[in-house]
Each structure stands twice: as structure tokens, then as C-alpha cells.
Amino acid sequence: MGANAVRWGVIGATTIAKEWMIGAIREAGGEVVSVMSSDAARGKAYAKENGIGKSTTSLSRLLGSDIDAVYIATTNDKHKAQTLAAAKAGKHVLCEKPLALKLADAHTMVAACKAAGVVMGTNHHLRNAGTHRAMREAIASGKIGKPLFARVFHAVFLPPHLQGWRIKDAKSGSGVIMDITVHDADTLRFVLGDEPVSVTAMTQEGGMGAKGIEDGVMGTVRFRSGALAQFHDAFTTRYATTGFEVHGSDGSLIATNCMTQRPVGEVVLRNASGEHQLEIDHGNLYVRSVGAFQAAIAGKGQPAATGEDGIRSMALALAALKSAKTGRDVAVETGL
Numbered sequence: 161m162g163a164n165a166v167r168w169g170v171i172g173a174t175t176i177a178k179e180w181m182i183g184a185i186r187e188a189g190g191e192v193v194s195v196m197s198s199d200a201a202r203g204k205a206y207a208k209e210n211g212i213g214k215s216t217t218s219l220s221r222l223l224g225s226d227i228d229a230v231y232i233a234t235t236n237d238k239h240k241a242q243t244l245a246a247a248k249a250g251k252h253v254l255c256e257k258p259l260a261l262k263l264a265d266a267h268t269m270v271a272a273c274k275a276a277g278v279v280m281g282t283n284h285h286l287r288n289a290g291t292h293r294a295m296r297e298a299i300a301s302g303k304i305g306k307p308l309f310a311r312v313f314h315a316v317f318l319p320p321h322l323q324g325w326r327i328k329d330a331k332s333g334s335g336v337i338m339d340i341t342v343h344d345a346d347t348l349r350f351v352l353g354d355e356p357v358s359v360t361a362m363t364q365e366g367g368m369g370a371k372g373i374e375d376g377v378m379g380t381v382r383f384r385s386g387a388l389a390q391f392h393d394a395f396t397t398r399y400a401t402t403g404f405e406v407h408g409s410d411g412s413l414i415a416t417n418c419m420t421q422r423p424v425g426e427v428v429l430r431n432a433s434g435e436h437q438l439e440i441d442h443g444n445l446y447v448r449s450v451g452a453f454q455a456a457i458a459g460k461g462q463p464a465a466t467g468e469d470g471i472r473s474m475a476l477a478l479a480a481l482k483s484a485k486t487g488r489d490v491a492v493e494t495g496l
């Protein structure tokens with residue numbers, strides 16, 4: 161790590177930080193200085209296990225320490241208060257998705273970071289995937305003509321170690337829509353370079369989620385350009401494959417095994433000249449996220465996904481939830 165390494169505090173002794181983000185911060189040249197957990201013993205053990213020098217149960221102590229930025233990865237209900245406190249302390253904020261449970265809260269978070277002059281990012285990893293970046297570029301350079309339809313296959317099996325608050329605790333922001341559909345929303349916006357207008361969705365309680373918590377969803381989104389996108393997200397499908405397709409007037413892009421945290425997957429372009437694989441620059445999605453965030457702190461560019469991007473993905477997810485409840489097509493209103 162260099163002399164100017166960004167010094168990070170990790171808020172939440174979480175799975176995502178352990179499996180991906182602590183390593184990504186280090187690989188991107190940052191330093192993980194401290195971790196905060198609500199439980200002193202777990203925080204201590206987590207710090208030891210992950211080679212982090214300090215742990216604390218106090219947010220103000222973490223924010224008062226010599227750090228530049230925080231990575232917030234607690235359950236979704238806690239993101240808002242922790243972001244506001246970090247902004248107040250002048251720390252840059254990379255926050256997990258969904259930014260909050262209510263859209264107004266996400267707006268408050270973005271506004272607070274702006275007012276404090278700190279960088280805010282949303283950790284939407286999938287726009288950092290080589291597959292999705294290659295698709296975005298192919299579409300932007302006209303390789304499939306006018307995009308007409310997209311199909312997102314993001315039905316997975318939630319592994320036993322994650323079968324906690326996501327499927328049981330409505331207060332924490334549970335359910336497949338706030339967990340997975342938000343990612344689809346961001347990836348669709350990124351790949352298509354388009355904005356959603358309305359959504360129709362139907363949810364399922366397939367036996368994994370507690371009563372009233374959806375563990376599967378299918379839906380359709382209308383975009384500004386007129387393109388339609390279909391999404392299928394679930395926690396309950398053990399044997400499904402993931403994918404992302406865009407079908408245009410002059411060609412189709414078919415990505416497989418791409419809705420994942422791992423830097424894998426392939427993209428085939430099919431058009432009048434046949435079928436060929438796009439060249440993919442596979443790199444760690446989370447390292448790219450942290451790298452862009454740290455560059456933004458240094459005044460170079462923006463985070464891969466900004467706070468506003470986090471508002472936009474949430475707006476689509478919330479509209480999908482409302483549609484499932486009311487049985488109607490619901491306008492996606494971002495308030496931006």
C-alpha cells in the first residue's frame with residue numbers, strides 16, 4: 161500500500177466484506193484500518209480473521225479515527241443513519257445496495273454527502289463486470305441496432321449461510337426485490353444506457369421466505385426508448401443458470417453466467433454475419449468498484465455507480481414491489 165493509500169473503515173462485520181470487499185480494498189491499494197460491529201466479541205474475532213488492526217462497537221469512535229472513507233455493508237435498514245453520520249464526520253461513503261428502505265431516505269443520504277463535500281457511491285458490482293461492459297459498448301457502438309428487448313435471468317439459490325435477515329426480517333429490508341431486482345435495475349440502465357419508465361411485476365412466496373416476504377419475482381419494465389425488459393429473480397432455484405440478453409433490430413447479445421459476483425461469463429453476438437464471442441476483459445468486479453471510488457476521492461471521475469444510481473435502482477425495485485401488491489403497472493419515479 162502506498163503512502164497516499166485511502167484509509168477505510170468497514171461498517172458491518174459482514175459476509176460481503178469478508179468474501180469480497182476487504183480483499184478488493186487491499187487489491188485496489190487501500191488500507192482497511194478498522195471494522196465496526198454491534199457485537200464486541202464478533203467484531204474482535206472478525207478483525208483478527210481478516211487481518212484488520214482494530215475493531216469497535218462505536219460508530220462515533222470509528223468515524224473519529226484516522227480514516228478517509230467508510231464502506232457500509234450492514235443490513236439495509238442501517239445504511240441511512242450510518243451514511244449521515246459518516247458524511248457529518250467528513251468521510252467518503254461507499255454504501256451497499258439498496259441504499260435504504262425508502263426513496264426519501266436515499267435522497268437524504270445523497271444530499272447529505274453532497275452538502276458535506278464527500279464522495280458517495282453505491283456498490284452495484286454488476287456494472288463492473290467485463291460481460292456487461294462489453295455489452296454496453298457493443299450497444300452504444302450500434303452493433304445490434306436499436307435495442308428492442310432485454311431479458312435478465314437472475315434466479316439463484318440463496319446459500320444456507322445467507323438464509324438470515326434476507327428471507328426472515330422485513331425490518332431489515334428483506335425480499336428478493338430489494339436484494340436482487342435492484343441489481344437488475346442498475347445493470348439494465350447501465351447496459352442499455354436507458355431509463356425505466358414503468359414496471360409490472362408478480363412475486364412468489366416459494367417456501368424459503370417467511371410469510372409475506374417474496375423469494376421470487378418476474379416482471380417487465382418499459383424503458384424511455386420503448387425497449388421492454390423482462391426480469392426473473394429468485395432465491396429458490398438451485399439449478400437455474402444466469403444470463404442477460406439484449407435483442408435489437410440488427411442483432412442480439414446473449415450473455416451467460418454473468419449475473420454473479422465472480423469475474424466470469426461469456427457474451428455472444430448474433431447478427432446477419434453469424435455468431436461470434438465478444439472479447440471480455442474479465443477483472444474483479446469489486447476491485448473495479450473500489451478503484452473508481454478511490455479515484456473519485458482523488459478528484460478523478462466518479463464512482464462506478466453514484467449515489468444517484470443507487471436512487472434510480474431503488475426506485476425501480478420499489479415500483480416493482482408496489483406493482484406486485486396492486487396488480488398494476490407502476491411508474492418508476494426517482495424524484496431526481
Ligand code: NDP
Nearest residue numbers: 172173174175176197198199233234235236256257283285
Ligand atoms: P450479513 O448477513 O453477513 O451481515 C449483516 C449484519 O448481520 C452485519 O452487519 C452483522 O452485524 C450481522 N451479522 C453477521 N454475521 C453474524 C453472525 N454470525 N451472528 C450475528 N449477526 C451477524 O450481510 P451481507 O454481507 O449478506 O449483506 C450486507 C449488505 O451488503 C446488505 O446491504 C446487502 O444488500 C449488501 N450486499 C451486496 C452485495 C453486492 O454484491 N453488492 C452482495 C451481498 C450483499 P454487525 O455488523 O453489527 O456485526
